[in-house]
């Protein structure tokens with residue numbers, strides 16, 4: 001198939017999928033799909049995102065929702081690498097990367113956004129450079145800053161979604177509180193040793209991270225202490241990216257009111273139901 005006829009074919013599929021998606025199956029009211037007639041995808045976009053667009057569940061509208069979305073990724077390390085790579089590749093229009101660290105050689109086995117020559121370079125800048133190569137169609141904004149309870153609200157303001165790829169409970173609680181206060185959807189994640197966890201949050205409509213984990217576990221080990229394998233972090237980060245795409249497009253049901261634990265040694269997954277706590281300090285009444 002020639003280049004132009006292939007593009008025509010893909011455009012036909014995308015348009016058919018968009019037509020099929022609109023009248024018969026109205027989306028949930030919270031799905032961030034633009035209601036006004038949206039501009040069609042360009043030929044370059046159809047080529048770049050063709051393998052998503054041919055999915056029966058996907059549509060041109062879903063792709064446009066990604067193009068219009070702003071997402072902040074907190075942390076450009078073991079989880080943030082796969083999250084940012086997949087969201088940039090998928091076509092999220094504006095991607096912010098928050099990380100205060102510089103690249104260290106001991107990061108490289110699990111953080112595929114950074115390479116050996118990046119040692120000493122700020123991770124946010126290293127990540128942004130790779131992501132711009134991956135997808136020049138999107139805007140990538142690096143923020144070399146440590147997120148804490150003081151600046152979290154400012155960093156997440158105006159975002160459609162936050163993906164928390166940090167590695168401390170203090171940061172997770174700060175991100176959760178800021179997202180709940182601002183009503184911003186959130187995907188939480190964590191990995192250490194051989195196990196990881198993923199949870200999607202729609203503030204005000206589903207249980208938040210603080211509902212699931214009201215207090216910080218005592219003696220929670222860090223990756224420096226307990227170790228972690230690169231592919232284990234890759235699995236958890238990939239699941240976070242998947243949940244982010246679901247929340248942004250309304251395609252498929254997100255992992256809300258539950259968290260998923262993944263044991264990478266046994267490959268066992270456990271979905272644990274979580275209810276909203278009326279007395280939750282972050283999302284309670």
Ligand SMILES: [Zn+2]
Pocket residue numbers: 207208209210211212276277280281282283284
């Ligand atoms: Zn809560």
